[in-house]
Amino acid sequence: MKKRQEFYALRYKKDGILNFSDYRRLRYKILYGVMIALLFIFLLIAIFPLFYLFVQAFKTPAEMQSNIFNFWPKEFNLGKIIDAWQKTGMATYFINTIIVVIGVILCAIIFNGLLAYGIGVLKPRGSKFFYTLILGSYMIPAVLAIIPLFAMIAKMQLINTFVPLWFAFGANAFYFINFKNYFEKIPKELIEAMRIDGCGELTIFFKLILPLSKPIIGTIAIFATSAAWGDFLLPNLVLRDDSMFTLMVKLFSINATMGTVTGYTPDLLLMALLLSIIPQIAIFFVFQKQITGGSLDGGLKG
């Protein structure tokens, strides 16, 4: 019954440029068919490279060379996963990445959250200036001045540590704006009540504001996870020892050093790519409502 409704959905379409009354005419029915066909083409373009990666990663090197258009490997040899996992030492890089991601989530929430509560709700005298300054840097991502940043990190002897990677996410204008917009909607009376009870601002923040802000915290955490998982520029500069590499840095290094010396082959690289992508896709499917729902106010990220 639901299928049937979906099939005849055009008859009930009330919104948009074209609605049910237009779709009575054949030319618009044809146009609709063209639109659906275009969407299928875009879908195919979006999915195909990932599908191809999946197929190629499971092929043997000989199979990869023989027939490019063979869109299914002879067998899904799960041994290949284990083989690639061990040869590239993936466990270390996965653990490093997870350590980075956890630190990033904490920093992104606590520092941007405190800043947003201070500037958005408490508004002490003089804080408006910094608000303008933060808004001004919203358009200019930190990557622009990554070289002086690296020099400053080196000066503080933080090279080859995760510390700068964690704290870099504590200064994010995008997260800040979203926190601020959310905190401003929290009823002031609740804050007043806690103040009258003698609570300090820090206590109010952790005991009242954060528990009331679970939706925005969740959304920021998802965005921070995905950003930190794929973060490459700063980690690539900061992390020097192979044992400290995150997944992205390692993938870059495998890609750059493929050959007989390292023993890294193209099929190994593809399998490593696939292994690094799977958690990202998993996160996306679990949280796709939050990710695609436009639940963030400043959701314009180019």
Place this chain on the structure above:
Amino acid sequence: MKHIQTFPLHKKIKHGLASWSLIIPGLLLFTFFVWGPLLFALIMAFTRTQGFEIIGFVFLDNFKELFSLPAFSDALRNTFSYLGWSLLIGFIIPIIIGLLLAETVHLKGLFRIGIYLPSAIAGLTISILFTYLFDPSSTGFLNNVLKWMGLAPLKWLEDPNLVIPLIVITMTWRGAGATALIYLSALQQIDTNFYEAARIDGAGPLQRAWHITLPSILPSISVLFVLQIISVMQVFFEPFVMTHGGGADRSSLSLLLLSYQLAFTEGRADLSSAATIVLFSIIAILSLLYFLLVRAFRKKGYEV
């Protein structure tokens, strides 16, 4: 904040201090990670450096030296070439996808999730994957597609005329879905009554699209337009990964990539900072132009 006025002065000061103590950690991080490096780049651009240590003030010498580098003119031209291609390819496609998603009622979930999926994957992995797809050898995927179509193989990323459009295609492939969803949400906020009224007045679909849809999403278009300009001007890791640092002939070298190489391969942090400041100035000028334009249009009553 009404209650504060009823508190004595020392309470007010205490409250102010408590508020600032929450703000300061975040401000320190912004200083260290965002404002400080920019300021540091500005200082280094006008000084001579050894490693990253400043050893003397040189005024505009770094800029003179930078402008005389052949690599700089290449990088500047390439950066605008990235911008041009990106506006040509990457700007229109998300609008089209957004419109298609808004106007269709079948398989909504499939299309939305599928087309967004590339945006959920890290840029680095995508750059490596596309480098593999653009393999210029006879076993490369796209060369085999060409062979199957009876066409001659291409050099792909090794072809200086193709490399920038191909990198832009890679960036668009990743970003288009997410941008399309922003347009979709703008399109869904259009009041259906507008369309109804236009229909009653006898406006055809094209007139409706022109007089209702376009003005309604114009603010989104204009914001995404300027954000895209800002982000493409800073193209860096795609050529860094896909052409191993801009290619031997510098055909995909961007300004930010040049800045990186000046600092880390040439050991010239001062020149590198000068390049960063040049890029920053271009972005700042373009952003300023945008805001002036928007203001001018708003004064005339256009909602952009």
